[in-house]
Each structure stands twice: as C-alpha cells, then as structure tokens.
Amino acid sequence: MEVTGILFSCLIGLILILLYKLYLFISTIRQTYQLFKDAPGPKKPKPRALGSGYRELLPWIGEGLLVANGNRWSRSRRLLTPAFHFDILKPYTTVYNESAEQLIEQVSKYADTGESFELFQVISSCTLDVILRCAFSYNSGCQQSGNLLMANDFAFNLTRKGKQFRQHCKYVHDVAEEIINKRRKELNEKGVPTRRYLDFLDILLTAKDNDGIGLTNLEIRNEVDTFLFEGHDTTASGISWILYHLAKHPEHQQKCQDEIDEVDDLTKLEYLSMCLKEGMRLSAPVPGISRQLSQEVEIDGKKLTAGTVIIPFMHLLHLNPKIWNDPLKFDPLRFSKENIKVMDPNCIGQVFALNEEKVVLARFLQRFKLELDTKHILMKEFALISRSENGIRILIKERRG
Numbered sequence: 001m002e003v004t005g006i007l008f009s010c011l012i013g014l015i016l017i018l019l020y021k022l023y024l025f026i027s028t029i030r031q032t033y034q035l036f037k038d039a040p041g042p043k044k045p046k047p048r049a050l051g052s053g054y055r056e057l058l059p060w061i062g063e064g065l066l067v068a069n070g071n072r073w074s075r076s077r078r079l080l081t082p083a084f085h086f087d088i089l090k091p092y093t094t095v096y097n098e099s100a101e102q103l104i105e106q107v108s109k110y111a112d113t114g115e116s117f118e119l120f121q122v123i124s125s126c127t128l129d130v131i132l133r134c135a136f137s138y139n140s141g142c143q144q145s146g147n148l149l150m151a152n153d154f155a156f157n158l159t160r161k162g163k164q165f166r167q168h169c170k171y172v173h174d175v176a177e178e179i180i181n182k183r184r185k186e187l188n189e190k191g192v193p194t195r196r197y198l199d200f201l202d203i204l205l206t207a208k209d210n211d212g213i214g215l216t217n218l219e220i221r222n223e224v225d226t227f228l229f230e231g232h233d234t235t236a237s238g239i240s241w242i243l244y245h246l247a248k249h250p251e252h253q254q255k256c257q258d259e260i261d262e263v264d265d266l267t268k269l270e271y272l273s274m275c276l277k278e279g280m281r282l283s284a285p286v287p288g289i290s291r292q293l294s295q296e297v298e299i300d301g302k303k304l305t306a307g308t309v310i311i312p313f314m315h316l317l318h319l320n321p322k323i324w325n326d327p328l329k330f331d332p333l334r335f336s337k338e339n340i341k342v343m344d345p346n347c348i349g350q351v352f353a354l355n356e357e358k359v360v361l362a363r364f365l366q367r368f369k370l371e372l373d374t375k376h377i378l379m380k381e382f383a384l385i386s387r388s389e390n391g392i393r394i395l396i397k398e399r400r401g
C-alpha cells in the first residue's frame with residue numbers, strides 16, 4: 001500500500017512539474033507546520049492550477065467554502081459556522097440512525113445468501129441519503145432505488161468524462177436551484193419551520209453578515225453542492241475503509257461489538273472511536289490537499305517562491321515511520337486518550353462526519369459479523385477521495401442467527 005502511494009505521488013508530481021510550474025509534496029509534520037504556522041485556515045490560497053484538484057471542482061461546486069479564497073472564504077466560513085453548531089447537529093442523529101437502518105435492510109440479503117458484496121456503493125448510497133436529508137430535508141429514497149442524484153463516482157471520473165461531467169453539473173445545479181427557490185419562498189411566507197429540525201439550507205438562507213446581507217442564490221447553491229460533495233463521498237470512503245480494516249482484523253471487530261452490546265451512548269463508544277481514527281489514518285479518505293504560496297516560505301531550510309503549489313499529502317504523512325511506529329499495523333490504541341494530540345483541522349464538517357460514521361458503523365457492527373472476501377484483490381486508488389478501483393468486497397453473517 002505504501003509503495004503504491006509513493007509511486008503514485010512521484011508519478012503525479014512528475015507530470016505536474018512537467019505540465020505546469022513547481023509542485024511540492026510534503027509528508028512530515030514539520031513541513032506541514034512550516035507551511036501552515038503563520039496562516040491558520042486556507043489563507044494560503046487554494047490553487048487554481050491544472051491538476052490541483054480545486055480547479056477541477058470549480059464547474060461543480062463553484063466558489064463554495066472548499067475552493068474559495070481570501071475575503072470570500074472568511075465571509076462564507078463565518079456565515080456557515082452556525083450550520084455546524086452542536087444544537088443544529090443534534091437532531092441529525094435520528095437521520096443517521098434511519099439511514100443506517102435502511103442500509104442494513106438493503107444488505108441483509110447477503111447475510112442470507114452468504115454471497116460477498118461491494119461495500120463502497122451501498123455505503124455511498126447511505127451517506128448520500130444522510131446528506132440530502134440533513135442539507136435539504138430531502139428524502140430521495142436513493143438507497144432503495146440505487147438511483148444516486150449524482151453519479152456515485154462523480155469526482156473520480158472528472159478527467160475521463162468531461163462532457164458527462166458538465167451534463168451532471170447542470171442537472172445538479174438545476175435541481176439545487178429549484179429546491180433553494182422553493183424553500184426561500186416558504187421561509188418568506190411562513191418563517192423558520194418549527195415542526196422539523198433545521199437543515200443546512202434553512203441556516204444558509206437565513207444567515208446574514210454584520211451589514212445584514214445574506215447569501216445570494218448562487219452562493220447558496222455553491223455551498224450546498226460543496227456539502228453534497230464533501231459531505232458524502234468523504235464519509236462513504238471513511239466508513240467503507242474502516243469496515244474493511246475491521247473485517248481484516250476480527251479481534252478488533254469483536255472488541256467493538258462487545259462495546260456496542262454493552263453501551264448505548266455514542267459518546268461512550270471509545271474503542272469504536274479509536275478504530276475509526278486508526279482506519280482513517282491507514283486509509284485517509286482525502287489523501288491530499290494543496291495550497292499555493294502567496295509569499296516566499298521556508299520549508300526544511302529551503303526557500304520556496306510565491307506561486308509554488310504545495311501538496312500536504314496526508315496519505316504519506318499517515319504512513320511516515322518517523323511519526324508512527326510500525327505504520328502499516330492496524331493499532332487503534334495509537335488513538336487512546338493518553339496518546340492523542342489534538343490537531344486544528346480545517347474541515348468544517350468534522351463533528352458531523354464523526355457522528356455519522358460512528359452511528360453507521362455501530363449499527364452495522366451490532367447486526368453483522370464481517371469477513372473479507374479473500375478472492376477479491378483490492379486495487380487501491382487515490383483520487384480526490386481514496387477508494388478501491390474495483391471496490392471493496394466483504395461477506396457478512398447475522399450475529400444473532
């Protein structure tokens with residue numbers, strides 16, 4: 001896995017250097033700290049260069065928070081932060097549980113037949129279901145119909161299917177705009193709803209800056225599309241890889257199941273939380289991000305000029321033997337309370353994601369015992385989101401037959 005990662009980064013690095021200007025991959029804590037220390041948040045601009053990832057996202061998610069720079073980023077971050085407040089996120093636990101229930105219903109047939117099945121696809125439908133309900137209160141039924149609003153591997157296919165990509169973008173934009181217009185009208189006529197939880201769209205439509213100015217329809221559409229992308233493919237990748245690691249390591253799976261059987265409170269699922277973090281260390285859902293230097297910066301004693309694109313490559317950072325002992329070993333205790341140091345992440349959806357992952361994992365493991373399909377050889381793939389080119393296949397059995 002490590003070798004594939006190194007080869008991948010070298011290859012991409014080479015292509016980018018040839019194609020464009022200087023790209024630099026970094027994979028140690030010191031380098032990452034040197035890059036970000038004087039610039040909390042994405043002040044160092046998200047690059048617009050070819051192959052940087054952000055540029056390719058622009059036609060889809062526009063200048064939403066993930067891609068925005070400078071003042072636009074600061075304003076959007078301020079206006080969006082309330083959408084991730086504890087009180088807003090709390091009722092979503094019901095949504096996570098309902099979607100997890102549907103997921104279990106969908107896959108229980110494989111426990112009856114004993115056939116292996118592809119995990120990423122079903123988990124993706126589940127996380128899309130969750131985000132559509134939390135973003136719009138929209139119950140798409142996508143888990144039953146398998147008809148994802150966007151092709152599941154949308155980002156994955158960016159380069160290969162340009163035309164199809166633009167058609168998908170137009171479709172997603174049209175749907176989003178229709179929903180935004182309808183909801184704006186409802187809010188103007190009836191005010192903020194009291195009979196259901198507030199979803200992200202309610203918050204975005206009512207958010208105002210200090211001058212009393214709210215977000216335009218286009219800005220809202222960009223943020224909603226950003227949530228749909230960042231909020232479903234990432235968690236799908238996280239949950240799928242964690243289940244993969246637990247299927248591979250039955251002793252840790254059993255410990256999680258013992259804990260789930262004993263406690264009924266998400267916050268007390270400590271072993272599961274450690275496995276979740278260890279799974280995301282070994283298989284980072286977002287393998288790398290990038291920044292473009294707005295001024296000269298010194299990294300590892302070398303002066304890098306403004307304009308250089310730096311790629312903090314989390315995949316390699318997570319497998320760096322100078323940071324982690326025996327980095328390829330699945331060892332959840334690395335993330336015990338005593339061991340863990342707190343990082344300052346840029347992801348605004350972090351708490352949302354961790355809660356969703358915990359609920360889906362707990363419900364899945366409560367019901368099923370998992371095993372890897374040993375006939376299936378994984379082909380790990382790093383795109384904007386990490387996945388397996390030929391899927392992840394597992395076998396499940398009912399725990400209480």
Ligand code: HEM
Binds near residue numbers: 227238
């Ligand atoms: C396992 C799940 C997730 C992972 C691994 C993840 C990872 C990340 C990473 C690495 C970034 C930084 C990108 C950069 O600075 O260039 C980021 C930013 C972001 N994430 Fe997540 N994310 C996850 C879930 C979510 C969810 C569920 C949402 C929304 C519902 C979300 C929304 C965002 C947004 C809007 C940003 C841009 C923040 C900003 O620049 O201010 N993410 N995420």
